[in-house]
Amino acid sequence: MSTLKPPVSDTDQQTGNLHAGITLVEYGDYQCPHCGHAHPLLKRLIKEHGRSFRFVFRNFPLQESHPAAFIAALAAEAAARQGKFWEMHDIIFENQEDLHGSSFTQFAETLGLDSKTFARDWESKDLVAKVEADFESGIRSGVNGTPSFFLNGKKLNSYDGTYESLAEAISLPVQGH
Secondary structure, eight states, X not given: OOBOSSOOOTTSEEEEXXXXXXXXXXXXXXXXXXXXXXXXXXXXXXXXXXXXXXXXXXXXXXXXXXXXXXXXXXXXXXXXXXXXXXXXXHHHHHTTTSOSHHHHHHHHHHTTOOHHHHHHHHTOHHHHHHHHHHHHHHHHHTOOSSSEEEXXXXXXXXXXXXXXXXXXXXXXXXXXX
């Protein structure tokens, strides 16, 4: 069974109960239709059960299939520097059919981000390195498609595109942790 490499750390984008005994990690691509399908399911899961688990998002842009995925990941990470990662994450997924350079600038304006800071951060080598590190961790963890989920460090194979498969996974008693 594939395991998460490296483990979740402070450099990861996370929400929910950061001290929970259950951690769900998604490797996602902002242009992937399957990730787009999973997005509202995850939002519901966090809304209904966010106190019982921690949710982590790692970037896994599949650039050959989704040419805007990498710049979308950079936009979300740039927004994180102004405390708005999850807001940018959501707006990108909610506008998945319209992702191009100027749309990210519009999203930043909608979120009230400082546009000069956003533009500078969006092109930052540090953020390119962060997105590439997320992608590399996915490769080392055995990710070969998106979305891929890990529950407490182990690859979750029970996700079948339904809310129920995610809710059942986080409610299962976890062995060895």
